[in-house]
Amino acid sequence: MPPIDATPGTGTMPYRNTREHWGHVSIALHWLTAVLVLGLLLVGFLMESLPNTPFKREVYVWHKSFGLIVGALTLLRIGWRLAQPSPRLPAEMARWKRYAARAGHAGLYLLLLLMPVSGALYNYASNFRTPLFDLVLLERAGSIDRELRAVAGAIHEWAAWALVALLLAHAAAALSHHYRWKDRVLHRMAPWIKPPT
Numbered sequence: 001m002p003p004i005d006a007t008p009g010t011g012t013m014p015y016r017n018t019r020e021h022w023g024h025v026s027i028a029l030h031w032l033t034a035v036l037v038l039g040l041l042l043v044g045f046l047m048e049s050l051p052n053t054p055f056k057r058e059v060y061v062w063h064k065s066f067g068l069i070v071g072a073l074t075l076l077r078i079g080w081r082l083a084q085p086s087p088r089l090p091a092e093m094a095r096w097k098r099y100a101a102r103a104g105h106a107g108l109y110l111l112l113l114l115m116p117v118s119g120a121l122y123n124y125a126s127n128f129r130t131p132l133f134d135l136v137l138l139e140r141a142g143s144i145d146r147e148l149r150a151v152a153g154a155i156h157e158w159a160a161w162a163l164v165a166l167l168l169a170h171a172a173a174a175l176s177h178h179y180r181w182k183d184r185v186l187h188r189m190a191p192w193i194k195p196p197t
């Protein structure tokens, strides 16, 4: 097998990050998380108003299971991110924009952890099992903990709205990089989108 050429600008992409490129693993984790989180937010906001049928119970199990998967993927992603360099932002970017980008990414990681943790606590305090699809990860607590349920429920809801706001800002920034500032920041996370000319 020929050796993989990881030289920037040669058209090949290694699985690890470099100072110029996101590797395959980071790109896959980013877009897998994006699809799961958008689905979880949509289902999360709608599922309470579903009619009380066995289907509603199924939807709750999917929401809880995929939420736990996002938590695990986020831990994996943070570990992978810290274990190697990550691409530099364009040198011409104003310093405050770089700080804003870093703070925004840190906020996203924080919320991606806070959502599953508060959701799992809310579920446990409500005296429900913690499921991973057909598996039971944790049995019911045995009684309802009203105080914990109120706090964890409020955190889960407010963190969801904060995540929506941060995601809108995040997507707007990514599109501005591509269409306004015409740099390669969106292209390197979404290589199927042509770089601006």
Ligand code: HEM
Residues within 6 Å of the ligand: 030, 033, 034, 035, 037, 038, 081, 086, 087, 089, 105, 108, 109, 112, 167, 170, 171, 172, 174, 175, 185, 186, 187, 188, 189, 190
């Ligand atoms: C639920 C949806 C999403 C989540 C949770 C998410 C989360 C993140 C996080 C945490 C990072 C930081 C990577 C790091 O520096 O370690 C990142 C980077 C990035 N995201 Fe997203 N993202 C989402 C959706 C999107 C969308 C829709 C776009 C494009 C319109 C996008 C474009 C980008 C780009 C271009 C970067 C790389 C920035 C750079 O090179 O420094 N993301 N994303």
